[in-house]
Amino acid sequence: MKKVLVAGATGGMGYALVQELRRRNIEVIAFARGEQKLKELFNNMPGVAVRAGDALLEKDIIHAADGADVLFHAISFPYQEWETTHPLALKNMLRAAKGQEAKFALVDNIYAYGRQTDSPIDEAAKKEPHTKKGSIRLEMENVIKTSGVPYLIVHMPDFYGPNAGNTVLNETLKNVALNKTANFIGSPSLAKEFLFTEDGAKAMIELALRENAYNQNWNIPGVSPITGNEMKDLLQTEWNYSKNFRTVSKTMIKFMALFNPFMKELIEMMYLYEQPVLLSGKKYEEQIGPLARTSYKQGIKITLDYMKSNR
Template sequence: MKTALVVGASGGMGYALVNELVSRNIHVKAFARNKEKLVALFQHHKNVEIISGDAFNEQEMMKASNGVDVIFHAISFPYQDWAKQHNRCLDMVIKIAEKQGAKIALVDNIYAYGRQSTNRITEETRKEPQTKKGKIRLAMENKLKESNITSLIVHLPDLYGPNAENTILYETLKKVAQGKKANFVGNMQVKREFLYTVDGAKAMVELALRDDTYNQNWNVPAVHTITGEELVKILRDITGYKKGIRTVSKGMIRLIGIFSPSMKEVVEMLYLTEKPVILSGEKYEKEIGTLPGTSYRVGLEETIKWMKKRVLK
């Protein structure tokens, strides 16, 4: 891979992917709607070509993808827009990849797995989503597999990291960084998985650089599971945060959802905070090598540092 296009480069995983690709001396075309944000994120990167555009505009996508080897599909949409936009956007990416002779690397989550009774979810686990958003994600996966495009699909758990704003942890971390009273979504005694975006990008780029990894699904888990209480303790240690943290329940989110379409859409995914889907990284470690494993302490320190520099200044 000499040149890559990252669609959704201004998001959390998009940002991490651009940085990881550049670190491997790959020329990157960073594509997103907001040129101002792209410039703020990547203006100091010599090997990044900033391209603002609309992922639904075929002419703009064709121009952006000219000469690329791999298209990293890292774009997402507000929950309330998923049904209208996700599959339509993937249709465009597939069309462009076919015309340009490029591969696709899809950033995916765990929603398509649905509720599971097993402890560790492998790539062979049957996907039976019960939620609207899980069914959309499974439809995207099937659409990509049924196309003629050489592709890989990477399943990632809940994320956190620099620039990862559309995540379940973002508001918690932001309030802690500000020294304000924070909320935590879900039971704080339940062990869950939060993947540092930098680690997710390292694993995904490694997969994309190899020829024998395509036309497969890959799980990339976090370094280990952690409870909300353990996570908050780390945050207190690294920031000196003294305030209490309120647990946000399903009932509270339902109430907020009466007035907020985006919060209304969160409710159906809250089963993941009660009975989390925990990914197995056995396939990756057997076939590729050791998974990237930044400790929660280091990952949270870097995320808070980034927030104070970029978001809270």
């Protein structure tokens, strides 16, 4: 792996992938829609070529991918656009990979797993998504597996970290950074897992470097499950956070959905805040090695420091 494309480079996981790839002296093409944001993040980083373009346009992806031997898909779209955007962007990336005779690596979530009664789950868990978004992710997986392109499908839980602006935990932490009342989705007594983006990027790149890891699914868990109450205690102890967590319930989201298209789409995913799906990293650790496991104390510190220095 000498030169790679990271599509969605200005998002949280895309940003972490670019950073980790450069730590390993791998040349990177950073691709995203926003040229200004790309330049702000990467223009002064040696070994990174900035390419602005639209993943929904095949010619843009093919042009950007020229010379790449692995294409990382870290693209995100607003929930309400998934049905039309994700299948098209995936088709374009797979065509570009095939044209380059390159490999393909998808940053995936846990939606295709649907409801799971046993946790943590491994890669053999049956996938029967009961939501529209879970069905879209499973269909994407099936398209990848029949594409003829060598692939990695890497499932990750909700993540947080530097530049991960549109994630559940980062939405909480951005107000913590301002010492304002923070919104926390779901019951504060229910334990969920969150993955620090730098840990996810390290795991994914380790997989991408190994020929025998391809044409498989991989689960990358967070460091451990944590409740909202435990997180609040950590913030109060380590950062003197003096405000409260404002619990955002399903009822509140239903009300906000009357005025907000994103909230309307979030309703069907609220099962994850009632019965969390936790991932097992056993397969990775048995076949690849120990997972990077940044503590919440350290990961949140890095995230808050980034937020405060990039207001």
